[in-house]
Amino acid sequence: MANITCTDIVKAYGAHPVIEGLQLDIPDHEFVVFLGPSGCGKSTMLRMIAGLEEVTGGRIAIGGTDVTDLPPGERGVAMVFQSYALYPHMSVRDNITFGLRRQGASRAEIEPRLTQVAELLGLEKFLDRRPRNLSGGQQQRVAMARAMIKTPQVFLFDEPLSNLDAKLREKLRTEIRKIHMQLKTTTIFVTHDQLEAMTIADRIVLMRDGKIEQMGSPDEIFERPASRFVADFIGTPAMNFVHAEIVAGDRLTAHGGGMTLHLSPQAFTTLKPGQRVELGLRPARMDLCEPGAENALSGKVVLVENMGAEGQVITEVAGQEISFVTQAFRSLSPGDSVCFAISPDHIHAFDPETGDSLRQE
Amino acid sequence: MGKLISATLTRAVLALLIVLALGPILWTVLGAFKELRDIVTPVPKLVFTPTLDNFATILRNPTIRDGLLHSVIVVSAAVLIGAVLGIPAAHTLARHARKWGDDVQFFVLSLRFMPPVAIAIPFIVIYLDLGIYDTLFGLVLVYLIVTVSTVIWLAVPAFERVPRDIEEAAAMEGCGPAEIFWRFSLPVAAPSLFGALVFTFVLVWNELLLALTLAAQNATLPVVAASITSLGKEVPWGVINAATVLLVLPPLVFIGLLMGLLNTMVRSGPK
Ligand SMILES: Nc1ncnc2c1ncn2[C@@H]1O[C@H](COP(=O)(O)OP(=O)(O)O)[C@@H](O)[C@H]1O
Ligand SMILES: [Mg+2]
Numbered sequence: 001m002a003n004i005t006c007t008d009i010v011k012a013y014g015a016h017p018v019i020e021g022l023q024l025d026i027p028d029h030e031f032v033v034f035l036g037p038s039g040c041g042k043s044t045m046l047r048m049i050a051g052l053e054e055v056t057g058g059r060i061a062i063g064g065t066d067v068t069d070l071p072p073g074e075r076g077v078a079m080v081f082q083s084y085a086l087y088p089h090m091s092v093r094d095n096i097t098f099g100l101r102r103q104g105a106s107r108a109e110i111e112p113r114l115t116q117v118a119e120l121l122g123l124e125k126f127l128d129r130r131p132r133n134l135s136g137g138q139q140q141r142v143a144m145a146r147a148m149i150k151t152p153q154v155f156l157f158d159e160p161l162s163n164l165d166a167k168l169r170e171k172l173r174t175e176i177r178k179i180h181m182q183l184k185t186t187t188i189f190v191t192h193d194q195l196e197a198m199t200i201a202d203r204i205v206l207m208r209d210g211k212i213e214q215m216g217s218p219d220e221i222f223e224r225p226a227s228r229f230v231a232d233f234i235g236t237p238a239m240n241f242v243h244a245e246i247v248a249g250d251r252l253t254a255h256g257g258g259m260t261l262h263l264s265p266q267a268f269t270t271l272k273p274g275q276r277v278e279l280g281l282r283p284a285r286m287d288l289c290e291p292g293a294e295n296a297l298s299g300k301v302v303l304v305e306n307m308g309a310e311g312q313v314i315t316e317v318a319g320q321e322i323s324f325v326t327q328a329f330r331s332l333s334p335g336d337s338v339c340f341a342i343s344p345d346h347i348h349a350f351d352p353e354t355g356d357s358l359r360q361e
Numbered sequence: 362m363g364k365l366i367s368a369t370l371t372r373a374v375l376a377l378l379i380v381l382a383l384g385p386i387l388w389t390v391l392g393a394f395k396e397l398r399d400i401v402t403p404v405p406k407l408v409f410t411p412t413l414d415n416f417a418t419i420l421r422n423p424t425i426r427d428g429l430l431h432s433v434i435v436v437s438a439a440v441l442i443g444a445v446l447g448i449p450a451a452h453t454l455a456r457h458a459r460k461w462g463d464d465v466q467f468f469v470l471s472l473r474f475m476p477p478v479a480i481a482i483p484f485i486v487i488y489l490d491l492g493i494y495d496t497l498f499g500l501v502l503v504y505l506i507v508t509v510s511t512v513i514w515l516a517v518p519a520f521e522r523v524p525r526d527i528e529e530a531a532a533m534e535g536c537g538p539a540e541i542f543w544r545f546s547l548p549v550a551a552p553s554l555f556g557a558l559v560f561t562f563v564l565v566w567n568e569l570l571l572a573l574t575l576a577a578q579n580a581t582l583p584v585v586a587a588s589i590t591s592l593g594k595e596v597p598w599g600v601i602n603a604a605t606v607l608l609v610l611p612p613l614v615f616i617g618l619l620m621g622l623l624n625t626m627v628r629s630g631p632k
Contacts, residue, residue: 050533051532051533052532071537073533073535074535079530079533081526083524083526084526085529085530086527087549089548102536150534
């Protein structure tokens with residue numbers, strides 16, 4: 001078991017910087033997800049921790065040992081690749097046990113461990129098959145078994161589920177989470193899927209263009225996005241953004257886009273009348289209301305999207321599209337006038353220039 | 362109905378093509394077992410009393426026997442050394458020098474553009490000076506140009522098709538570069554490399570011009586076979602046919618051996 005410390009990590013390919021001065025501290029036993037849009041440097045970061053990519057600058061320590069200059073095999077880490085990377089010329093059994101056999105472990109040592117991981121991942125029946133004769137999900141399990149059998153200090157996953165269909169992805173996601181609860185091995189999991197990140201992570205490291213945009217628990221990231229970018233990236237349906245201006249009055253009020261909204265004065269202590277802000281309204285935090293309720297918005301229904309238990313209602317409010325989620329969507333149809341509201345506590349405000357959150361607490 | 366006709370027609374054309382392609386080979390094989398009078402009859406004979414005399418003649422003839430031996434030695438050595446030098450070079454090119462890989466590959470290929478005559482004559486001069494004219498060593502040396510370049514040219518794409526992830530997964534398990542090459546890249550690329558080696562083998566096995574110009578006493582089988590055809594009026598057709606069959610056999614044996622090697626290599630890993 002081990003904690004991971006990355007100090008001032010820089011990575012450049014030629015003159016093109018990919019990671020710029022990244023600081024990261026991952027405590028022992030934690031399940032961390034690197035989340036971010038494609039090309040933001042998640043894989044590069046993971047591969048530098050694995051030792052598959054050299055750092056241009058900075059140090060990486062695992063379990064207190066500086067591993068920056070160690071080859072991948074000596075870092076005590078195991079990695080699961082997006083493509084599974086199983087050895088096609090070996091049976092599943094040989095794939096899983098290769099690392100142990102290479103270290104010269106005896107049969108008596110290997111057998112019980114093989115049985116254990118095979119059982120954990122439901123691979124008992126497939127041990128004598130070749131990888132190409134397995135389905136994608138089974139291949140991914142073999143890749144995980146191969147990583148697990150050596151009981152590494154750290155597990156690294158690079159988008160391990162993105163080649164699987166939605167149903168299987170969900171199932172394996174739950175399995176990975178359960179296995180982590182059992183083994184408690186420090187894990188870094190890379191994904192570009194925010195839902196996957198939210199469901200699986202202890203902590204999310206949200207990256208953008210080679211920098212950490214925000215680091216925190218899924219709840220923190222969802223409820224207190226540090227920037228407009230984070231707010232926009234996290235949550236489905238995506239957040240609504242409205243340009244507005246703080247107006248004078250006895251309550252903290254923003255006005256813009258034909259809407260007048262009260263904000264939480266505890267959250268935004270520094271807002272001054274006349275200041276321009278960009279408000280963020282999460283669809284999931286809004287619902288139908290009586291006309292005249294606090295923060296009520298009225299608009300015309302443009303489209304209703306059925307999501308099963310809930311529906312996303314896209315409305316037009318003073319020329320701007322605003323969507324919200326409600327369970328009572330079945331009574332609505334395009335053209336209807338609706339009234340919906342959001343509690344002041346759930347309104348986010350960002351600096352329109354920098355995109356930084358203006359929330360203080 | 363139209364479908365049936367077109368299907369039948371396709372089959373007929375295919376059958377014709379196969380007969381056209383395989384006919385001469387079959388005829389040669391048959392001829393190798395015929396006596397001369399069965400071959401030179403105006404009406405071709407399909408039924409005849411087979412004889413091994415032709416093969417006996419060949420294997421008793423010291424020139425041909427030596428030619429066969431020389432061919433086996435020279436070609437095996439050239440292909441073997443070509444593979445030992447060319448395959449690791451191709452892996453390195455494919456993995457670590459992709460930037461220049463295309464240029465190197467083209468340069469290597471361009472060696473094959475040169476007409477053999479263009480190098481044969483300078484080689485005669487150089488070989489005479491070095492005192493390796495008409496030696497098996499000299500032939501191996503000149504064939505190495507062909508084998509190394511062909512092996513590299515064909516093996517680079519074979520290694521490029523090996524997923525990089527597999528090599529990285531092996532590195533994660535602690536394997537060094539040599540071990541990764543030996544235990545992973547090579548076995549995974551083996552089926553394509555196998556084709557490359559067979560192609561290279563056949564290329565030099567059938568090589569006539571360089572062998573003709575650079576060796577006299579130490580002639581290889583194609584040179585000997587070519588000389589039989591110019592024996593004079595009394596052409597020993599049966600013997601020529603048998604010689605041809607003998608010429609074709611070693612590549613087949615070679616392919617068989619490689620197949621066996623491939624299978625054991627692919628199956629092994631650490632015990
Ligand atoms: N070998 C490489 N050479 C040059 N640029 C690279 C290389 N690998 C990755 N990059 C660049 O680095 C950036 C980050 O890539 P990556 O870490 O794979 O992103 P992610 O995994 O977040 O999608 C991308 O812009 C990509 O083009
Ligand atoms: Mg990636």
